[in-house]
Amino acid sequence: MRSASHKTGLLRAIVSVVHVGRQMATAEARVEDEKGKLYAHATTTCFVFDVRGWLEIQASAFRLCQKNQLGESHLRLLVR
Numbered sequence: 001m002r003s004a005s006h007k008t009g010l011l012r013a014i015v016s017v018v019h020v021g022r023q024m025a026t027a028e029a030r031v032e033d034e035k036g037k038l039y040a041h042a043t044t045t046c047f048v049f050d051v052r053g054w055l056e057i058q059a060s061a062f063r064l065c066q067k068n069q070l071g072e073s074h075l076r077l078l079v080r
Helices: 051-067 072-079
Strands: 011-021 024-033 038-047
Touching: none
Parallel strands: none
Antiparallel strands: 011 024, 024 038
């Protein structure tokens, strides 16, 4: 791997999804110069959540805070 500076020239990121499942997804990325020399690489694993279910949890926590007259800091603790 190499360090990059203002003298390096144009760099590009190449990103690819390796796997997408029902609950997990993985991806990888590479940063290369115009000649294909590698400057950086990374991988990630992400958990996939049902957004509708998450929104219902947030709404329930918000209603609970309103009912009990709790502040925003309590709401953040409830939805973590």
